[in-house]
Amino acid sequence: MYRNKKINIAIVGLGNIGINLYSHLIKNKKNIIKKNNINFDIKYVSAKNKNKKRKIKIPKKKWLKNYLQAAKLKDIDIVIELMGGSQGPAKKLVFTAIKNGKHVVTANKALISKYGDILSLLAEKKKVNLEFEAAVAGGIPIIRTLKEGLIANKAQRIYGILNGTSNYILSNMDKLKIDFKSVLEKAKKLGYAESNPNSDLNGEDVKSKIQILSSLAFNCFINKSKINLEGINNIDDIDIINADNLGYKIKHIGLSEIENGKLIQRVHPCLIKKESQISNVNGVLNAVIIEGKPIGKFVLKGEGAGPGPTTSALVSDICSVLRGNLKFPFSVSHANRKKIAPLDISNKIFSSYLRLDVIDKKGVLSSITKVLSKNKISIKRLIQNPFKGKKSASIIIISHKAKNKNLVKCINQLNRNNFILKKAKFIRIEEI
Ligand SMILES: NC(=O)c1ccc[n+]([C@@H]2O[C@H](COP(=O)([O-])OP(=O)(O)OC[C@H]3O[C@@H](n4cnc5c(N)ncnc54)[C@H](OP(=O)(O)O)[C@@H]3O)[C@@H](O)[C@H]2O)c1
Numbered sequence: 001m002y003r004n005k006k007i008n009i010a011i012v013g014l015g016n017i018g019i020n021l022y023s024h025l026i027k028n029k030k031n032i033i034k035k036n037n038i039n040f041d042i043k044y045v046s047a048k049n050k051n052k053k054r055k056i057k058i059p060k061k062k063w064l065k066n067y068l069q070a071a072k073l074k075d076i077d078i079v080i081e082l083m084g085g086s087q088g089p090a091k092k093l094v095f096t097a098i099k100n101g102k103h104v105v106t107a108n109k110a111l112i113s114k115y116g117d118i119l120s121l122l123a124e125k126k127k128v129n130l131e132f133e134a135a136v137a138g139g140i141p142i143i144r145t146l147k148e149g150l151i152a153n154k155a156q157r158i159y160g161i162l163n164g165t166s167n168y169i170l171s172n173m174d175k176l177k178i179d180f181k182s183v184l185e186k187a188k189k190l191g192y193a194e195s196n197p198n199s200d201l202n203g204e205d206v207k208s209k210i211q212i213l214s215s216l217a218f219n220c221f222i223n224k225s226k227i228n229l230e231g232i233n234n235i236d237d238i239d240i241i242n243a244d245n246l247g248y249k250i251k252h253i254g255l256s257e258i259e260n261g262k263l264i265q266r267v268h269p270c271l272i273k274k275e276s277q278i279s280n281v282n283g284v285l286n287a288v289i290i291e292g293k294p295i296g297k298f299v300l301k302g303e304g305a306g307p308g309p310t311t312s313a314l315v316s317d318i319c320s321v322l323r324g325n326l327k328f329p330f331s332v333s334h335a336n337r338k339k340i341a342p343l344d345i346s347n348k349i350f351s352s353y354l355r356l357d358v359i360d361k362k363g364v365l366s367s368i369t370k371v372l373s374k375n376k377i378s379i380k381r382l383i384q385n386p387f388k389g390k391k392s393a394s395i396i397i398i399s400h401k402a403k404n405k406n407l408v409k410c411i412n413q414l415n416r417n418n419f420i421l422k423k424a425k426f427i428r429i430e431e432i
Contacts (some may be wrong), residue, residue: 002208005038006038006039006040006041007038007039007040007041007077007078007321007322008040008041008043008044008075008076008077008078008160008388009025009040009041009042009043009044009077009078009079009080009318010042010043010044010045010046010064010070010073010074010078010079010080011042011044011045011046011080011082012045012046012047012067012070012079012080012081012082012083012093013046013047013080013081013083013084014045014046014047014058014082015047015082015083015084016307016323017055017082017107017134017307017314017386018045018080018082018171018304018309019048019054019055019290019307019310020307020308020310020311021082021310021314021315022042022045022056022309024315025042025315025318026042026056027415028121029092030268030374031334032087032315032318032322036181036319036321036322036323037322037323038259038322038324039115040318040322040412042062043062043075043076044062044063044064044069044073044076045058045062045063045064046063046064046066046068046069046070048192049367050063053071056234060109067083067089067093068089068092068093068096070093070097070098070134071092071093071094071096071097071099071100071364072096072100073103074404075102076102077091077102078102078103078104078105078318078321079093079094079097079102079103079105079290080095080104080105080106080314081094081097081105081106081111082106082107082108083106084107084108084110085110085111085221086108086110086111086113086114086115088132090106090108090111090135091111091115094106094108094111094115094119094170095115095119095122098119098122098126098128098130099122099125099126101126101127101128101343102128102233102346102369102430103129103130103131104123104129104130105130105132105314105317105318105321106130106131106132106134106135107132107134107135107310107313107314108132108210108335109132109135109136109212110208111137112132112212113207113208113209113211113224114206114208115211115287115292116132116212116215116222116329116330117221117222117330117334117337118244119329120328120330120334121328121334123329124328124333125238125283125328125336127325127326128326129320129321129327129329130177130329131317131318131321131329132212132264132317132329133308133313133314133316133317134314134317135208135209135212135214136162136209136311137162137209137288137300137302137304137310138161138286138302138303138304138305138306138310138312139302139303139304139308139309139310139312139313139315140165140286140287140288140300140301140302140303140304140317140400141300141313141429142213142288142300143212144218144316144320145218145300146213146331147291147327147331150290150292150295150298151331152171152294152295152296152302153290153292153293153294153295154293154400155217155218155290155291155292156257156258156289156291156293157252157255157256157257157258157289157290158210158213158214158217158255158256158288158289158291159210159217159253159256159257159259159285159288159289159291159432160253160254160278160284160286160289161206161251161252161253161278161281161286161290161304162205162206162209162210162253162254162286162288162304163200163203163206163209163230163252163286164283164284164285164286164303164304164305164306165187165192165194165197165200165201165253165284165305166193166200166201166231166252167191167252167281167282167283167284167286167304168183168187168192168193168283168284168322169183169184169187169193169201169232170232170235170240170251170252170269171282171283171413172186172187172283172356173235175282177235177237177240177241178238178256179237180232180235180236180237181234184197184201187425190336192284192372193223195292198218201231201232201233202229202231202233203230203231203252203267203268203383204227204229204303205304206229206253206267207227207229207253207254207264207267208254210227210254210256210265210267210327211223211224211227211265213254213256214256214263214265215287215330216331216339217256217290217292218256218258218263218340219331219332219336219337219338220263220336220337220338220339220340221337221338221339221340221344223265223340223342224261225268225342226265226342226343226344226413227265227266227342228265228266228267228268228344228345229266229267229268230253230267230268231267231269232252232269234425235250235269236425237425238355238394239353239355239427241427242353242355242383242396243271243353243427246271246353246381246396246398247273248269248272248273248274248275248278248279248353248421248429249270249271249272249274249327250270250272250427251269251270251278251281252268252269252270252271252281252296253267253268253269253270253278253430253432254266254267254269255267255430255432258340259343259348260343261287261340261341261344262340262341262342262343263340263341264342264343264345264348264373266345267341268428270427270428270429270430271353271427271428271429271430272429272430273431274432276432277289277299278432281301284303284304284305284306286302286303286304286305287299287300287301287302287303288300288301288303289432294331294385308358309380332381332384341375345404346403346405346408347403347404347405348403348404349401349402349403349404350401350402350404350407350428350429350430351380351399351400351401351402351428351429352399352402352407352426352427352428352429353396353397353398353425353427353428353429354395354399354411354424355394355395355396355397355399355424355425356368356394356395356397356399356419356420356424357392357393357394357395357420357422358392358393358394358395358419358420358421359391359418359419359421360386360387360390360392360393361391361419362390364419365384365395365418367419368397368414370414371410371414371417372397372399372410374405374410375409375410375413376402376403376406377399377400377402377406377407377410378399378400378402379397379398379399379400380398380399380400381396381397381398382395382396382398383396383397385394391406399427404428407426410422410428411426
């Protein structure tokens with residue numbers, strides 16, 4: 001016998017994700033009811049343009065006059081926000097829905113990374129669930145894993161490949177030996193990159209995701225400052241080839257760790273040994289790795305975005321709400337979430353890959369080594385590749401470990417020299 005109450009759902013936003021979710025819930029309704037032992041209905045939907053042609057026809061009676069009605073009508077139990085954006089309608093809808101005692105499911109990492117703390121406190125006060133599994137790593141159930149499966153653990157570090165678009169670009173630059181621009185065009189044609197892929201390429205998307213993951217892994221409030229943020233825009237195909245020749249792959253990672261009681265969050269490309277598990281996560285795949293006690297190292301890998309994987313995560317959230325039980329959005333109650341001070345990476349130690357395209361003349365190498373030694377950076381390996389027919393060369397240096405601030409200072413000083421033909425490259429080497 002199913003529990004008597006029927007749960008009414010409103011889906012707001014019927015774009016890439018919303019329409020896929022709607023169609024999945026319609027097709028799999030019976031199965032979902034069976035699995036959760038409770039009946040539900042998609043009572044209402046909303047989108048910006050009611051007359052837009054969509055993949056599936058939606059009965060007229062389901063359309064709300066205005067998206068905000070989803071947060072106000074008495075006969076709605078769960079609001080699913082799939083509009084996106086950290087401000088405007090998405091923010092208004094989620095805040096109003098929770099204030100009015102409705103459960104909320106969202107895939108909106110921008111909103112959660114910005115307002116997650118205040119929203120979760122509000123949800124706690126209003127005794128409703130706020131679920132956002134789809135906001136991080138698409139189909140990979142990392143949030144529920146942190147909140148439930150790994151509850152016994154004390155996390156030390158959480159990191160991963162968290163953006164499918166940038167991973168697709170880096171791994172195809174490597175596989176096809178073509179440049180960034182050509183792969184980006186290909187990714188756009190295949191639908192792996194949006195027409196405006198800025199937040200994927202400049203690391204902003206990963207930053208939101210790592211902020212949410214840190215908060216769940218370390219039971220702390222969302223930390224918004226001192227985050228090192230670098231995207232993949234400056235990676236050249238020659239860097240990928242050089243890395244390959246040296247035994248590395250270039251990957252874009254988001255990483256969060258506790259060091260001396262402080263939280264370090266960083267997003268940047270890095271060289272990783274080819275044998276590492278994370279080096280072999282290619283294409284649009286994502287991977288998240290948690291290091292903690294007593295589990296040790298735990299890896300989750302899968303499709304990080306797209307309608308299918310995102311729908312999988314959303315349905316998991318909807319089922320969690322249908323089954324009942326109140327859960328704290330960030331695993332523990334507001335009172336038990338900690339304030340952890342952030343720490344920037346200036347004193348963190350990295351070995352690094354440096355590439356200097358220089359005029360090939362006497363004295364250049366000694367000038368370079370002088371700048372390095374002035375900044376306490378010692379050379380582990382140096383390769384000089386002359387450019388055929390030109391009086392110039394590419395110098396590749398693998399440095400021993402040095403402080404991040406010294407590496408950055410060194411690069412800035414090198415860039416001021418006339419013998420540098422193109423802005424020097426600096427990519428950290430990561431032992432993960
Ligand atoms: N795409 C992915 O692979 C993916 C993966 C994980 C998470 N997400 C997240 O999922 C969310 C939705 O992404 P998406 O790719 O589906 O976006 P999308 O294709 O741009 O769809 C956005 C939807 O919101 C509707 N909308 C915009 N403003 C509105 C308003 N004022 N009132 C009512 N509806 C409004 C649009 O209506 P119209 O259709 O009428 O224009 C559209 O249906 C975002 O938070 C995104 O970050 C996406």
